Amino acid sequence: MDQIAAMRAFVRVVEAGNFTRAADLMEMPKPTVTKLIQQLEGHLRTKLLNRTTRRVRVTPDGAAYYERALALLSDLDELDGSMARAQTSPAGRLRVDIGTSLALNVIIPALPDFHARYPDILLDLGVSDRPADLVGENIDCAIRGGDILDPNLIARRIGQVDLVMCATPGYIARHGMPQHPRDLLEGHRVIAYFSPRTGRRMAFDMVRGEESYEFDLPYALAVNDSTAYQAAVLTGLGIAHAVEPLIQPYLADGTLVRVLPEWRSEPIVLHIVYAPNRHLSSRLRVFVDWVAELFASSNVYRLGPLPPPS
Structure with missing residues (x-):
């Protein structure tokens, strides 16, 4: 039994005074309304309505139940309305x-x-x-x-965001421009990022076609904050694996230059x-x-x- 539906049918019958009018107001067949009332009375083990050929009258138990059911259904309707408003205007x-x-x-x-x-x-x-x-x-x-x-x-x-390797022109002038990822192992230093969660430094990974490399390179500085990482590469301390949108203005005005531009790294996937x-x-x-x-x-x-x- 759908008790809420049965309670609504009972309240409507009491207010309409007969099953036919209640069924019309609820837009459901009269036998369905009758069955709901019978199920509700069976569930409560009491008679709620006295039926005659011309009119339906409420029993004393039915009158008491009507008052409580009406209050409960009103609270339920108000709750549904407040939730609906919250969906359109959350607060x-x-x-x-x-x-x-x-x-x-x-x-x-x-x-x-x-x-x-x-x-x-x-x-x-x-x-x-x-x-x-x-x-x-x-x-x-x-x-x-x-x-x-x-x-x-x-x-x-x-979404996802791309990483690019970059350094300052001053760093490149001092250490030379690497031509291959293996060159990073000789005479170069990087700006490393270590995870705030694990403390582990993130390796430099590089892919070009079928070639791929992943190095834990010598580092001049390791940080665990993205803004500090960007600030560090601008000092010229080393080569960075930087977030491309953040350093794009510095690449455009020459403050930074790309390193191994034909090589790509795995992008960072973003989640909420x-x-x-x-x-x-x-x-x-x-x-x-x-x-x-x-x-x-x-x-x-x-x-x-x-x-x-x-």
């Missing part, structure tokens, strides 16, 4: 964790658009490359690059991740959709096409 606090370079160069510049669409969402933006415990720190979602190590998180791919128990939040849903839309636009962060799922 409340949303905690988001994001890496520094993505925050400064992509998310924050676009936030006026997000707040114009959803003015009632209060956004708490945690900006850092450090790892965050989404559940333990009560964070609604995070935007992360690279592999997602926690299999319990829901991850939605939103959240815990499974967060997926019903309307404010989280609209933020996830907005971020996906933002990264899909052709003029944002120069994201490449998504790789096929592994």
Whole structure:
């Protein structure tokens, strides 16, 4: 038995005064209304209505049940209405964790658009490359690059970003321009990035056609923050594997030069991740959709096409 449907049918019969009128108002066959009332009475083990050939009258138990059922159905309708309004105009606090370079160069510049669409969402933006415990720190979602190590998180791919090797002209003048990846092993230093999660330095990987190399190269400096990484390469300390959109202006004006430009590296895949128990939040849903839309636009962060799922 659908108890809610049966309660609605009972309330409608009481208000209409007969089964025929109630069935018309509910736009369902009269036998269906009759069956619902019979099922409800059987479930409650009491008679709710006295039926005559001309009219239906409420029993004392039916009158008491009507008052409680009417209040309950009113509360349910109000709850449904509030949830519907929340879907169209979500509100409340949303905690988001994001890496520094993505925050400064992509998310924050676009936030006026997000707040114009959803003015009632209060956004708490945690900006850092450090790892965050989404559940333990009560964070609604995070935007992360690279592999997602926690299999319990829901991850939605939103794009990818290319890496290029580069250095300052001064560094190249001192150490020479490498002609092959193997040249990096002799007389060169790199700017390394180590994972805030594992502490492991990320290797330099290079691919050209069928050739591929992956080196753990000697480094002059290792950092665990994307903005610090960009600042380090501009000092001329070494060769960097930099995020292409961030250093493109420096390549354009000659502050940096490409190293081994015919070789490519594996792009960084970007995800927005959240815990499974967060997926019903309307404010989280609209933020996830907005971020996906933002990264899909052709003029944002120069994201490449998504790789096929592994």
